[in-house]
Amino acid sequence: MTAHEQITALQERMGQSIIGQTDVIERLVIGLLANGNLLIEGLPGLAKTRAVKAMSKNLEADFSRIQFTPDLLPSDVTGTEVYHQTAEGAQFRFEAGPIFANIVLADEINRAPAKVQAALLEAMEERQVTVAGTTHKMPPLFIVMATQNPIEQEGTYPLPEAQMDRFLMHVQVLYPPVEDEVEVIRLVRGEEQDTHSGGRGKAPPAIPQQAVFDARAEIGQIHVADAMDRYMADLVQASRTPGALSEDLARWIEIGASPRGSLALDKCSRAHAWLKGRDYVDPADVRAIVHDVFRHRIALSYEAQGDAVSIDRVIDEIVSLVALP
Template identity: 80%
Template sequence: MSARDQILDLKTRMGQSIIGQEDVIDRLLIGLLANGNLLVEGLPGLAKTRAIKAMAKNLDAGFSRIQFTPDLLPSDVTGTEVYTQTDQGGTFRFDPGPIFSNIVLADEINRAPAKVQAALLEAMEERQVTVSGKTHKMEPLFTVMATQNPIEQEGTYPLPEAQMDRFLMHVNVTYPPVEDEVEVIRLVRGEEVAANGGSDVSGKPKPAAIPQDAVFQARAEIGQIHVSDAMERYMADLVYATRTPSAISPDLARWIEVGASPRASLALDKCGRTHAWLNGRDYVDPLDVRAIAHDVFRHRITLSFEAQGDGKTPDDITDEILKTVALP
């Protein structure tokens, strides 16, 4: 079975556990294959945590969940040096924290203070953790998928811009259609019956987990996806439009306070190639870039007070940019 077939199988398995969130599943897979970190935001009960756990469950990879709370310490995330008494005398050994896994779920990341959030930065960007002057490398397959609640502000700490920029994409989870919600009721009811040994237990053997090699092979194939000069310029133009909005339209000039960093261009390239690969193409076209532009820009565009007063969102700004910047 090819790497793409295995990844599509992973997508199908995730879809069996997550009803009505096909776009979220696609974004989680793009983040995994593009070797990036994701920020998943949505109201309580919209299966943010469930979606990430469904990916980890069907992938032959380690999974770690960190519940972020105001009293969490950096060592609770990274690990610490522990003094151990041996026959040869006392010595310090490193006791790794939950960050040392393949898929790390940082649940409600905005509930921890800045010091704890900063402990994630080195791992997210450098794929390593430094404790007591010693550097510890992460596994080759490593990604942080963080969740946060957009409406609950009491007891939360806004993520610093430097950390936000390190997330490859900012994924919004919305309410499912009513038809899908009916299927959610049936799915959860069946799971409860099966867990209690009821008649809904199918008896079918659990399929083997998707091997990590499928992810690495997919990444190698994605690296070979063709990106034309015109598409490279189109991605750069989209990002540049966020920095020079006055050259695009007067409205954008009023709405944008700070534009996107060069990481946005890199993210458009990585996610665009991954989107094309998932759709069976060996080249990137404008549809791939436009499909993921909102997720790439959502956390990288800082709105002005005037935009907030007008009720504008980063998605509205991205819509305006996509309408204004010429296609290649």
């Protein structure tokens, strides 16, 4: 099987476990292919954790889940030096934390205080962790998928802007339509029946990691025209100088997207084009992922919040006003 066929099979298998969230599944796969970390936000019970587990289950990868709580310590995430008494004498030995895996699920990341959230920063950006002056490298396939509850909920700690910017995309999970909710009920009921009856049988072999690396190599060869580069840069620039587009945007936007926004647009749009079977990027690819790329990088003003203007509405306005290439 080609890399494209294997990644498509991964999407299909995930879709069998996650009903009515095809966009979320696609964003998770794009994050995997673009070699970036994802922030997944939604109300409790919308299958955020299940979606990440479905990916790890069907991919040949080590999976680690960290439940973030208010009493968690940074060393609980990264690992620590542990004192050992051996025949050769006493020595300190590094005990790796759960961050050392291929797919790391940082569950409810905004339930832990800032010092624990910051423990992920070096791993997410540099793909390494430094403990007691020693640097420990992450595996070649490494991605952090963090879930969070809406910050309006009780007991949450908003992530600082510096850490939000480290995430490639901010994916929102919404309620499924009623038709899909019926299928969810039947799916979970069937899983319970299979558990009681001894299972469904042998699962298909997991998709090998090499398929991801091969896909990334092919995505690196996707053609991006000069006009498309300028279009992505114009979208980012529009978020920084909103007054040049409209008075409303000038009132609504406090801080625009960083250069990481431009890089994320490029990576994600190429991955999106590859998934659609094309060897070039067109405006539809950029528009398909621009909300996920900008959602956590544009800070709204108090005036926008007072007017009940959502971040997605602001991004819609930017997309509608920036000229197509």
